[in-house]
Amino acid sequence: MQKELSHEPDARRYVLRLDGDIASVLDYRELGDSVAFTRTFTNPPYRGNGLAGELVAFAVDDVEATSDRRIVPSCWYVGEWFDRHPDRARMVDPRTA
Numbered sequence: 001m002q003k004e005l006s007h008e009p010d011a012r013r014y015v016l017r018l019d020g021d022i023a024s025v026l027d028y029r030e031l032g033d034s035v036a037f038t039r040t041f042t043n044p045p046y047r048g049n050g051l052a053g054e055l056v057a058f059a060v061d062d063v064e065a066t067s068d069r070r071i072v073p074s075c076w077y078v079g080e081w082f083d084r085h086p087d088r089a090r091m092v093d094p095r096t097a
Contacts, residue, residue, distance in 0.1 A: 005058045014059040016051050024051040026059050026078075034093040035063055036072040056081045060091055072096045 004017045014026040023046040027039040037059065042052045056078055063069055070093035073079040082092055 005055065007059075007062055014055055014062070016055045016058070018046065018051075024055045026052075026055050026075075028059070029074075031072060033068070034070045034072050034095075035067075036074040037078040038074045040075050040077040052077060053081060057085075060088055064091055070094070 002019050004020075006015050006017070007013075008015055012028055012030070014028070015022055016024040022043065024040070024042040026037060029036045029038050037056070040052050040056065060071065063071060071078070071091050072093045073082055073096070082088060
């Protein structure tokens, strides 16, 4: 099974595809010096395999590598992801912590 992680800035989302099919999506909104991760969704046939977590990690890495922005975890799943990865807490916008 071929896995592809990508950033689609025109659609304001990150996508994880398996064999070309969209398995998981992370939507975001730019907020000046931060970016709000607003919704994480995994299509039902792909749930329970850690794909959403993998996509969030990819998106956090991308924000860190390409900007000085911090992340607002507006989506409950992203908030829980940061709770499980305290080593990445530096990426959370301190105004929302």
